[in-house]
Amino acid sequence: MADVNIRGASSPVSTAVAGAPGPAWDLIELLFFAYRDFVGDADAVLAEFGFGRAHHRVLHFVHRNPGIKVADLLDILKITKQSLGRVLKQLVDEGYVIQKEGEIDRRQRLLYVTGKGKDLALKLANLQTERIARALAHAGPQVRESACRFLSAMVDADSRDQVLRMIAR
Amino acid sequence: MADVNIRGASSPVSTAVAGAPGPAWDLIELLFFAYRDFVGDADAVLAEFGFGRAHHRVLHFVHRNPGIKVADLLDILKITKQSLGRVLKQLVDEGYVIQKEGEIDRRQRLLYVTGKGKDLALKLANLQTERIARALAHAGPQVRESACRFLSAMVDADSRDQVLRMIAR
C-alpha cells in the first residue's frame, strides 16, 4: 500500500506530457480528492467559532501578511470587495482582526490579526500541517520537493512569482 | 525560473515531517493557489453553457464512471441528494446525462453521459490537462510520480483505496 501504482511516468495516460494526450485523469482527480479532504479538516473547528471557509482564508492570509492592504487581499483571494466585506467585518467585530490606518497613505486600512486571531490561525494551520506530515510520512518525505515544484508550476504564470515570494518568507 | 527555490527538504520549515514542526506554510499555500487556478480554467467554458462548478463535478464523475448509481455519486461528492438533485436534473433536462433503470435492481437510476455530455466533459478535462502539461513541462516531467504519490497520500485514508481504484482504470 505504501507504494501504490498510480500510473507511473511510463504509463499511456501520462503521455499528456509528451504530446500524445488523453486527459490526465489521475492528476485531475487526485487534485480534487486531495483538496476536498485537505480543506475539510478545518471545517469542524471553524463551525465551533461560527465561521466558514471564507473566514479561514481571510484569517490565514492576514496572519501570514501582517499589514496587508485590503486591495492586495482581494487580489490574492480573487473575490470582490463586497464578498470580502462581510466576512472581514465579522472577523473585526469579533476581535480576530484589526484594521489600522496606513501611516503613509491614510486611506488604507492595513490588516493585522490579534492574539486571538493568531491562535485560531495557528490552530487551523496545525491541523492542515498534521495531514501534510502524515502524507509525507506515507509517501516518503523525498516527494516533498517535487510536490512543491509541481504545485507552484500549476499556479498561473502571472501570479506565480508573487506567490513564491510570499511563501519564501 | 525553472528551478525555483521553494524551501528544499533541508530548510527549517520543512522539518514538520521530522517532528520539529512549525506549520507547513509552503504546501498549505501552494495547495490553495494551485487549486484556485486549476478549477478556474473551466469556469469560462461552464458559464457559456449556463453551468457552474457543481455541474462540472457531476458531469466529470458520471463520464468517468458510466452507469454509476446515484448513491455512489453522492459518496464521491460528499453532498446531499437534495444538492445533487438540482444540478443533476438540469444536466438530464438539457441532455448531457441520461438515467437508465437498473436491470438487476429496477430501483436504481444508473447514470451515463450522452454524446453531448461526453463532448463537454472532455472539453473541460482537456483544459485542465493543458495546465497540468504546462506545469510538468515547467517543473520537469520527473516530478509527476512524486506529485501523484503526495496527492494520493493527502486523501483520507478511508477513501484512499476507493479513489486509487477509480483512477487506476
Next chain:
DNA sequence: TATTTACGTCAGCCATATTGACATATTTTG
C-alpha cells in the same frame, strides 16, 4: 406481508459569491 432500500421532491434556510451604484476620505496631478 412487513420492512428496508434507492431515489425523488417539496419547502425553507444559510453561506458565499456576483453586479451595479453610490459615498467618503485622501492622495495625486494638472
Next chain:
DNA sequence: CAAAATATGTCAATATGGCTGACGTAAATA
C-alpha cells in the same frame, strides 16, 4: 488650488450551491 484618481466602505438585489427535515413511491428483501 481644483480636479481627478485611488482606497475603502456600503446598500441593494441576485445567483449558486450547500444544508436539514419531511414525505412519497416503487421495488427488493426478510
